[in-house]
């Protein structure tokens with residue numbers, strides 16, 4: 001799945017990160033990364049050079065931190081919420 005990551009999957013690495021640094025610290029880190037992504041998207045809207053790559057970088061940071069927070073929920077909790085949210089998105093797609 002991820003070529004150079006040999007020490008574990010995204011899920012495994014994220015679980016280990018939350019175990020090591022704790023939920024509170026990683027939740028704070030997620031907030032910071034969300035702020036960086038918001039700034040990167042602003043730069044993209046202003047058509048700054050390199051903004052697209054910056055959005056990719058910050059969106060990936062957010063994805064990793066979100067995965068860490070989600071690793072503290074059960075599979076059933078995550079699956080149930082994903083189903084609810086995907087259903088809403090699907091309804092919007094059909095209704096619009």
Ligand SMILES: [Mg+2]
Pocket residue numbers: 033036057058061
């Ligand atoms: Mg970042």
